Amino acid sequence: MERIYLDKNEIPKQWYNIMADLPEPMVPPISPATGQPATFEEMQAIFPPALIEQEMSTQRWFDIPEEVMDILSIWRPSPLMRATRLEKLLGTPAKIYFKYEGVSPAGSHKTNTAVPQAYYNLKHGIKKLSTETGAGQWGSALSYACAQFEMECRVFMVKVSYHQKPYRKSFMKMFGAEVIPSPSELTNAGRAMLAKNPDSNGSLGLAISEAVEEAASRADTNYALGSVLNHVCLHQTVIGLEAKKQLEKVNEYPDVVYASCGGGSNFAGIAFPFVQDKINGKDIEAIAVEPSSCPTLTKGQFAYDYGDVAKLTPIMKMYTLGHDFEPPAIHSGGLRYHGDSPIVSHLYKHGLVGAQSVPQLDVFKYGTMFAKEEGIIPAPESAHAVAAVVHEALRCKEAGEEKTILFCLSGHGHFDMTSYESYMEGKLEDYEYPEAAIKDSLERLPEVK
Ligand SMILES: *Cc1c(COP(=O)(O)O)cnc(C)c1O
Numbered sequence: 001m002e003r004i005y006l007d008k009n010e011i012p013k014q015w016y017n018i019m020a021d022l023p024e025p026m027v028p029p030i031s032p033a034t035g036q037p038a039t040f041e042e043m044q045a046i047f048p049p050a051l052i053e054q055e056m057s058t059q060r061w062f063d064i065p066e067e068v069m070d071i072l073s074i075w076r077p078s079p080l081m082r083a084t085r086l087e088k089l090l091g092t093p094a095k096i097y098f099k100y101e102g103v104s105p106a107g108s109h110k111t112n113t114a115v116p117q118a119y120y121n122l123k124h125g126i127k128k129l130s131t132e133t134g135a136g137q138w139g140s141a142l143s144y145a146c147a148q149f150e151m152e153c154r155v156f157m158v159k160v161s162y163h164q165k166p167y168r169k170s171f172m173k174m175f176g177a178e179v180i181p182s183p184s185e186l187t188n189a190g191r192a193m194l195a196k197n198p199d200s201n202g203s204l205g206l207a208i209s210e211a212v213e214e215a216a217s218r219a220d221t222n223y224a225l226g227s228v229l230n231h232v233c234l235h236q237t238v239i240g241l242e243a244k245k246q247l248e249k250v251n252e253y254p255d256v257v258y259a260s261c262g263g264g265s266n267f268a269g270i271a272f273p274f275v276q277d278k279i280n281g282k283d284i285e286a287i288a289v290e291p292s293s294c295p296t297l298t299k300g301q302f303a304y305d306y307g308d309v310a311k312l313t314p315i316m317k318m319y320t321l322g323h324d325f326e327p328p329a330i331h332s333g334g335l336r337y338h339g340d341s342p343i344v345s346h347l348y349k350h351g352l353v354g355a356q357s358v359p360q361l362d363v364f365k366y367g368t369m370f371a372k373e374e375g376i377i378p379a380p381e382s383a384h385a386v387a388a389v390v391h392e393a394l395r396c397k398e399a400g401e402e403k404t405i406l407f408c409l410s411g412h413g414h415f416d417m418t419s420y421e422s423y424m425e426g427k428l429e430d431y432e433y434p435e436a437a438i439k440d441s442l443e444r445l446p447e448v449k
Contacts (some may be wrong), residue, residue, distance in 0.1 A: 003086055004246040006077035012241040013064055015234045018272045018343060020060035021279050022254045025085040026346050028316035030304060030448050038314040046215045046223040048124035051117065054231040062234065071148050075104045075111075075236065092393040095402045096253070099243045100376065101410050106141040108172075108379065108411030109266045110226050113235035114138075114145035117224045121151070128152035128221040130214040132207030134181065135161055135334045136168025137379070137411060138226030139263040143177035153182060154221075156182040156190075156210045159202035168415055182207040189213055189310040203326055204337055209310030213337025216312070220334025228307070228316075228341050236269025239408060244273055244370035247406070254284060254406035256392065260384035261288035261297065262334050263354070264341030270408040275352055287354040288344060289388040291363070293431040294327035296320065296340045297348050297355035299438065304448040305339060313444050328431045334381040338441070359430040362387045364423035367413070379411040380419050 014138050019026070028037035051445045054062060064072070083096040083171060101109035121129060129146055132155070133139030139155040146153035155177050162181040172179050172364045183190040189209035193200050200206075208225075215223035225232060240257075244386070247253060259267035271286035278284050288297055297319045305320040307313035320339045321327075327336045347353045367383030369390070378386055385407045396403050413420065422428050 002082040004080045004249055006242060008073055008077070011069065011073060012238050014061040015064060015274065016237040016241060016273050017054070017057060017060055017062060017234050018276060019058045019230065021276050022346065023279065024350060026342060027317050029316045029342070031310050032306065032313070032315055035448070038309045046212060048120045048126060048222060050120040050123065051231050054234055055229060063121060065116070068119050072238070077242045078103050078239070080243055081374070083370070083374050086370060087393070089369070089373055090390065090393050090397065092397040093400060094393045094396040094405050095252070096389060096393060097247065097404070098409045099239055099406070101239060101266070101408065102379070102412035104141075105144045106137060107414065108137045108141065108270060109236060109239060109408070110138050110141035111144060112238055112269065113226065113232045113265065114141035114224070115124045115148065116150050118145040118151055118233050120179060120221050122149045126151070126220065126222045128154065128213045129224045130154045130156070130221055131226070132158070132204060132211045133161075133226075134158050134204045134207070134336060136171070136415065137334055139179065140168060140171045140178065141226065143172040143175035146177065147175040151197055154214065156184065158182055158204060158207050159200070159334050164418065164419065167416060171415075174244060176390070182210050183409065184210060186210070187213045189312075191377065197297070203309065205307075205309040205323055208308035209312055210310045212308065213310070223315060226335070227265040228339065230343055232265045233268035233272065233341055233343055236265045237272050239266070239269035240271060240273035242362040243406060244269060252404055255403045256285040256287060257386050257406045258287050258289055258392075259408040260335060260381045260410060261290045261340065261344070262381060263337050263339070264288065264344035264411040264445070266408050268341060268344055270406070271353060275347060278352060285354060286360045287356055287388065288348070289384045290355065291335050291359050291384060291432055292357040293358045294321065294336050295357045295433060296338065297345070298357045299433065300340070301366070301442055301446050302345060302349050303446050307339060308447060316342045318342045319348065320445070321438045324444060325393050325438060325441035328434060334379070335384065353368045356388055358384055360386045360428055361430050364420065364428060366390045368420070368423070377413040377420070378409055379413040380416050382408070382410045382414070385409070397442045406429040423425045
């Protein structure tokens with residue numbers, strides 16, 4: 001294995017905003033209350049001004065505040081590595097580089113945005129953040145970030161994961177967060193769901209409703225989202241900007257970039273600095289990898305949809321499977337969101353990025369292979385990218401093609417051993433594409449004029 005490091009002073013000092021370079025402008029998010037484009041004032045109910053500005057801006061570069069940099073530099077720059085042992089095992093002429101984000105305190109890329117989000121809220125006088133977490137990674141990242149700024153944190157955790165992943169819960173509590181299984185009795189959205197179905201396992205869309213409701217109803221509390229939104233994609237671009245510098249050090253430039261895609265933020269993070277080059281004429285591909293059981297980009301519809309079950313969030317134009325679509329209980333909990341980042345969706349619609357879906361058994365098969373060769377157990381989410389990369393590397397072998405591949409290993413899987421255990425016991429299967437459920441859910445998209 002080859003490792004390429006950067007010095008502390010080579011961490012990018014600015015985030016890259018791809019909205020400055022889009023060949024076609026994006027359409028605005030719509031307020032569910034007025035049916036008109038959501039305004040700055042409306043968003044202030046749950047977000048601080050600095051983040052709303054980043055959300056709406058077409059300014060190309062944003063300075064990373066010093067206080068944020070101080071914390072990011074605890075684990076950044078993250079290493080770029082070449083998976084030479086995996087290459088050899090596959091017998092591929094392709095070169096496989098990966099950017100490893102599992103070195104962060106929460107074990108995934110999500111800490112990159114949790115820290116600036118907590119910081120901008122603190123600066124605005126906010127004392128508490130409320131959020132949701134599906135598999136627990138985002139809740140962990142935000143708990144850590146809030147602890148750095150001595151802020152309170154309340155996490156609504158999808159009930160099924162709350163019981164399945166007890167150590168994620170302990171992680172959040174260690175950093176001082178309050179963790180509540182969702183649906184809960186604390187919010188209207190939670191109570192409504194429990195009245196309908198007392199045994200509900202919860203879903204990400206519902207946990208978002210609970211967290212947003214809590215933030216909107218309290219002046220000292222704001223809401224934080226771990227993916228999807230423009231400012232989240234912005235904060236994650238440190239990944240791709242660092243990777244570019246690291247590849248330059250070994251005179252490389254990728255032919256293709258892969259990342260797993262749930263809400264789209266780690267894909268945005270590694271890919272957008274390269275997509276900027278593509279917009280400027282460079283020959284490069286960026287491919288988002290999603291589970292075949294929750295195939296938002298590859299099988300969804302590009303339409304306005306709600307971000308949550310209770311329809312509290314702005315209506316965004318994105319690839320969606322319908323806001324009340326509940327994907328099968330696949331193990332990569334972090335890739336189960338019904339929608340996708342509006343920017344990633346826009347780029348996909350305009351052919352500037354590609355997408356692929358991979359079945360679950362390949363994900364665990366190649367995740368295990370990667371762990372054995374490279375000594376890092378990938379999070380099941382990250383293993384989606386690994387599976388797509390192995391498929392491509394094997395294709396390169398067939399074709400005798402010497403490609404340079406870059407992918408984002410978005411996190412480690414140390415909290416996900418139950419899923420690997422199920423795989424090893426032969427209990428996992430490939431789910432069929434849930435066509436009927438998606439079709440049904442897509443019938444309830446909002447009408448936007
Ligand atoms: C959350 C998560 C993802 C998927 O989220 P995106 O918003 O698509 O980045 C991927 N990998 C890991 C390790 C995660 O925690």
